[in-house]
Amino acid sequence: MNKKGFVLAETLVMSAVIVVLLSVCYYPFSSIVNNNKTYRKYDNIEDIYKLNNVRMFIYKYIGMKNILEGNIGGSATIDNTGIIPFYSSNNIDIQNDDKNIKEKYIELLDVLGIESLYITKYNLSSDKIDNKTFSYEMKEYLKYINNAKTVNSSGEEVNMYRLVAKFKDDTYGNIKMWSEE
Secondary structure: OHHHHHHHHHHHHHHHHHHHHHHHHHHHHHHHHHHHHHHHHEOOHHHHHHHHHHHHHHHHHHOHHHHHOOOOOOOOOOOOOOEEEEEEOOOOOOOOOOOOHHHHHHHHHHHHOEEEEEEEEOOOOHHHHHHOOOOHHHHHHHHHHOOOOOEOOOOOEOOEEEEEEEEOOOOEEEEEEEOOO
16 A cells, blocks of 8 residues: 555656646747747748849839839828838739830739738838738738838938738748839
């Protein structure tokens, strides 16, 4: 009888130790798994490369000046939140002498697998992000990337924008854009 009591007590103590060790190890491992999901979903090299192609197309055929001054028509005009919806369900009307630019632009975005595209100011406040009708995932991504400074080496404010995209494979990417061409 004495041995049975000792075995039971030993089993309970070892079970308690194992539970404590597992609970201590759970948080670090869960954060590693979550960070891995985030790194695979946000700003991978392939998406940045695709956005660079879009950026070059915008600089060459549309022009950042036209975008920021609202000369492109459609609903793609800057608002008080600092977010320009630049491609979502063909909502853009590019004003250009070449009639095929809009078709080439939409085809480029389709080939690259871009579901929605935005031009945003570099620093967006959280309340401006929350007030937009973005999906939860897009809001989380905008909050994730919203940590850059927009001052140059002499401390002057610089007008910097970023091209933000949601891809059809549920990944997100962004790349810098300058207001001057």
